[in-house]
Amino acid sequence: MQSTSSPGQPPPDVPGWSPGGSLWGGLGHLLRHSSPLSQQLSPEAAADTESFLRTQCKLLIIGAGGLGCELLKNAALSGFRDIHVIDLDTIDLTNLNRQFLFRTKDVGEPKATVAADFVNNRIPGANVTPYHANIMDFDKDFYRQFHLVIAGLDSIDARRWLNAMLYSLVERDDEGNPVQETIIPLIDGGTEGFQGQARIIIPSLSSCFECTLSLFPPAKNFPLCTIANTPRLPEHCIEYANAVLWDKMKPFGNSKLDTDKPEHTNWLFEQAKERADHFGIKGVTYRLTQGVAKNIIPAVASSNAIVAAACANEAVKMITSIANNMDNYMMYNGRYGVYTYTYRNEKRPDCPVCGAPALVKVTAKGESTLAEFLETIAGHPELRSRKPFLRTSTGKTLYAAAPAHLRKATEGNLDKKLEDLISSNMELTLSDKDLPFIRTVYVSFI
Amino acid sequence: MEAMHELNDVVDGAYIPQDVSSFIRNEEDASSFFTRFSVVIITQMGSIDPTVQCISSACFRANVPVLLVRANGLVGFLRVQAREVCILDAKDDAAAPDLRLHSPFKELEEFASKFNFNEIQDTTVLSHIPFVVILVQAIAQYRKQHGGQLPSSRPQKEEFKEVVKSIRPSCCPDAAENFEEALKGSNLRLCYASAREVPSSTRAVFCDAKSNPITVSGLQPESCDSSQLGRKGAFPEAIRYVKLSKASSTTLAESESNLVQGGSTIAGAARIANDCRVFWLHVAAIRDFMERFGCLPLQGSLPDMAADTESYVSLQKLYSSKARDDARIVAQCVNEIADRHAVDAEDFDEESVRLFCKNASSLRVYRTKSIVEEIESRGKGGFKAAAEMDGALDASQNGTAAPYYALLRAADQFRLEHGREAGSVAEMREADDSLICEYLSAVKEDIGIPGTALLWRDQATEMVRYAGSELHNVCAFMGGIAAQEVTKILTRQFMPLDNTLIVNFAQQTSVTFAA
Known part of the structure; x- marks a missing residue:
């Protein structure tokens, strides 16, 4: 096999070495043998494909957490070498049970850096470049350099942003058809408890993340009136300490709540406990406090392994053509037995990112306040805008969540009645700092 | 073992760097050796392999759960065998809250x-x-x-x-x-x-003969002969993994008698039997x-x-x-x-x-058929129905993952008879391809799958192409699933896979059925 003579070949005592002769023996074998089920594969090009995978292919992995650690390991052990990874987070003690690229000594360090160092030291030939940053810190030129992006994100907003970014890179020829070389595929994985999904998004050709936003229902928050007036669950008491008491009592001066600081979480715990005792509610613990304050969804290590392996497998197939790619979405559920279902998500013609978006019709009471109307927009399944910039069609700004000087200038409108600001059956333009598009909202009073 | 210890330094393990078939020659050996464990995972061996049959029979009798997990090219396979796992909390989402509104106290x-x-x-x-x-x-x-x-x-x-x-x-x-x-x-x-x-799923437990409050047959010892458990056999000594850097002589001394040496702690099977009682x-x-x-x-x-x-x-x-x-x-x-x-x-x-x-x-x-019974029952399990659902019985569709159940059996047969994987020698590929088709026909007949030789023909060629190769991501996926199922079985929470999973990684599809 040609690969055995290539430079930088790992010595035989490397973990993962297989008797086939090279670390990637299995892949090399499949590349060299034609398949009745994969028409794209040409065994004559096997060496070129291997060389592309190892010397040219530039892979971006987003997230170095539960899925990210698995993805980095999978990609590096599949033969990808030029791997870049972005993660904003630092390592927390509670990550260590599943984020296996980190050790106790790494707690507090940036995930991206530690993960990259680990893979580079452990897997010969791997060249991982870390970015301890937010995905929104990078521009089009940055994203354009990659052949493929794999995302292991836990935030819906970040995925929406990334999806729109990759779509925006697609260029069109004179006839309006997408230019193949400008299409950067996105493989997106996600898990929650024993469930998960892996999907392939080919910007402009397949359905995109925004097309199927409804698959991810908006997170449910406890209503403020419940946590303030009629708490029943330990979570209600913790949320009260978190959302109300922190700002009111300022236990650490003006410092913002940082759930990574034990003394902050402990303060929340004590306040919540006191409130719970007062109401006779049982079950406030430090652990639960941490869970509620950090909005932790219980992570199951095996789900991450399964979903990340499916994502990495699709990445390998995409680059090497050893088999066709799945079409185009797999959902996984391991709660009751083992269940997977793979189907094609269709493009939505009125998708706000890749289609021709329709007006979003919203009804409201004329006497309700602008603040109440903004809550409706935040909870609207298609908009989910929490940092809105709302303007009338004549250009008058009703409210701007950012930047600060505009917020100050428009804050006064929040308590005003809607009917005093706009009239019924009016079109408003909505943009959002965190969302990658502008929508037209059609408001009618009821 | 070293890598495992690096991931979690409280892992206490021992290993025998030998082919298992060199010291497990019959069911008696298997019974003596394996019944001390709480669960046994067998990797990359076929269900018709004689050693696998010895181990799975012995473990079935002693009620030690077995997982058989494999990856071959772009195909994954997992079979769970357990005579009885008593699940303490199935965590059924669909269960209605118990508020007694129908008969308020x-x-x-x-x-x-x-x-x-x-x-x-x-x-x-x-x-x-x-x-x-x-x-x-x-x-x-x-x-x-x-x-x-x-x-x-x-x-x-x-x-x-x-x-x-x-x-x-x-x-x-x-x-x-x-x-x-x-x-x-x-x-x-x-x-x-x-x-x-x-609800019927709950009722099944309370209708089980073992739950009769008068006889409580669930308290009776099971058919397996407990004198067999943990019997010392002529097995190679297990090497305990000890981290070199730590002062380790004491750890080695105190733990030497446990685990594979047997005897001092309750053997896996005895503990499981007690949990069931x-x-x-x-x-x-x-x-x-x-x-x-x-x-x-x-x-x-x-x-x-x-x-x-x-x-x-x-x-x-x-x-x-x-x-x-x-x-x-x-x-x-x-x-x-x-x-x-x-x-x-x-x-x-x-x-x-x-x-x-x-x-x-x-x-x-949770109960499954034994692996031996599955082979002997010649397709009486749920495979045929699953294959039909998968579209695998229709020659024009050929299905997604189901055909590989039969093809893995054919490939196993090839390995048993030729001592190597079908497709592993370049010059023999065409011959291997026709042999695999012959074995496939035999398997199809054995498990009662109708249809012509053309059914699953392309998948047969694909199987020869895979030639037992191991792809990292396929192994990682199957390893993840196996780990998940082991966790469910050991914690006795959630429902384990019933009982066979075949994954086709070329299409990323899967079928499950009770074999």
């Missing part, structure tokens, strides 16, 4: 009757009366009009709904969440006659409760609902104290059975009874 009725809807003027107070109170009042009113019966026919259910609506005072605001909750279908259903029935003891007592009171002991937890703090917390206390009372009755019965059958008092206490009662509706028994 005295304290609940008294509590509910304290609310007089027509006297409450304050709409905030009105809209914070828990829906449980509304429904308890409604069901009492309905029963009074219907000779104590619960609604069961469609018109009766409609009528009941009207009763619920009639309780709502006209001054109550439209958006009152508590009344909305009371009128929700899933909550109304808690009041119907059908709500008294124990404890399970059936509690189940028998709960069944006795069920036969006396017509329902399961109360769970005692209250879901969140629109309510003010005081009434919610009072209601919560009511349910939890009733659950304690029920558990006390069950505990009495546990004691009686334990006395009668000379069960060790260490095996149960108030806390264990309380937990069993709390999870009563989530208790399950």
Whole structure:
């Protein structure tokens, strides 16, 4: 096999070495043998494909957490070498049970850096470049350099942003058809408890993340009136300490709540406990406090392994053509037995990112306040805008969540009645700092 | 072992760097060696391999769960074999909350009757009366009009709904969440006659012969001969992994006798047998409760609902104290059975009874056919139905993952007869391809799959192409699934795979069936 003579070949005592002769023996074998089920594969090009995978292919992995650690390991052990990874987070003690690229000594360090160092030291030939940053810190030129992006994100907003970014890179020829070389595929994985999904998004050709936003229902928050007036669950008491008491009592001066600081979480715990005792509610613990304050969804290590392996497998197939790619979405559920279902998500013609978006019709009471109307927009399944910039069609700004000087200038409108600001059956333009598009909202009073 | 220790330094492990078939030559060997473990995972061996058959037979008899997991090219396979796993909490999402609305206990009725809807003027107070109170009042009113019966026919259910609506005072605001909750279908259903029935998945446990409170056959020792367990055989010595940097001589000395040397700790199979006995003891007592009171002991937890703090917390206390009372009755019965059958008092206490009662509706028994029986039954299991669902019996579709069940068997047959993987020698590929097709035909005939030689022809070629190669991601996926299933089996929570999974990684599709 040609690969055995290539430079930088790992010595035989490397973990993962297989008797086939090279670390990637299995892949090399499949590349060299034609398949009745994969028409794209040409065994004559096997060496070129291997060389592309190892010397040219530039892979971006987003997230170095539960899925990210698995993805980095999978990609590096599949033969990808030029791997870049972005993660904003630092390592927390509670990550260590599943984020296996980190050790106790790494707690507090940036995930991206530690993960990259680990893979580079452990897997010969791997060249991982870390970015301890937010995905929104990078521009089009940055994203354009990659052949493929794999995302292991836990935030819906970040995925929406990334999806729109990759779509925006697609260029069109004179006839309006997408230019193949400008299409950067996105493989997106996600898990929650024993469930998960892996999907392939080919910007402009397949359905995109925004097309199927409804698959991810908006997170449910406890209503403020419940946590303030009629708490029943330990979570209600913790949320009260978190959302109300922190700002009111300022236990650490003006410092913002940082759930990574034990003394902050402990303060929340004590306040919540006191409130719970007062109401006779049982079950406030430090652990639960941490869970509620950090909005932790219980992570199951095996789900991450399964979903990340499916994502990495699709990445390998995409680059090497050893088999066709799945079409185009797999959902996984391991709660009751083992269940997977793979189907094609269709493009939505009125998708706000890749289609021709329709007006979003919203009804409201004329006497309700602008603040109440903004809550409706935040909870609207298609908009989910929490940092809105709302303007009338004549250009008058009703409210701007950012930047600060505009917020100050428009804050006064929040308590005003809607009917005093706009009239019924009016079109408003909505943009959002965190969302990658502008929508037209059609408001009618009821 | 070193890598595992790096991931988790409390891992205590030992290894034997030899081919398992070199020291497990028959079922007796397997029985002596493997019954000391809580679970056995076999990787990259076929179900028709004689060593696998020895191990799986021995483990089946001793009730030690076995997982057989494999990756071959772009195909993954997992088979779980367990004679009996007693699941303590299946965590069934779909289970309805246990609120006893169909037969409210005295304290609940008294509590509910304290609310007089027509006297409450304050709409905030009105809209914070828990829906449980509304429904308890409604069901009492309905029963009074219907000779104590619960609604069961469609018109009766409609009528009941009207009763619920009639309780709502006209001054109550439209958006009152508590009344909305009371009128929700899933909550109304808690009041119907059908709500008294124990769901079939739960009933199976309490209908099992082993749960009979008189005979309690679940307490009897199983057919396997316990003198065989942990018997010392002529096995190679296991090498205990010791981290070099630490002062390790003492650790080695104190742990030397455990695990593979056997004897000093309870062997895996004995412990599993004991867990099962404890399970059936509690189940028998709960069944006795069920036969006396017509329902399961109360769970005692209250879901969140629109309510003010005081009434919610009072209601919560009511349910939890009733659950304690029920558990006390069950505990009495546990004691009686334990006395009668000379069960060790260490095996149960108030806390264990309380937990069993709390999870009563989530208790399950998981059982699979043995691997040997699967092969001998010649396709009597669920494969054919699964293959049909997969479109694999239709020559024009050829299915997704199901054909690889038969093809892995064909490839195993090839390996047994030729001592190498089909397709592993370049010059022999064409010959291997036709041989695999022959083996495939034999397997298809054996398991009763109709159809021509063309059925699954392309997949046969694909199997030869894979030639037993291992791809990292395929192994990682199957390893992840196997780890998940082992966790479920050892913690006895959630439901394990029943019992075979085939994954086609070329299409990322899978089928499962009870082989």
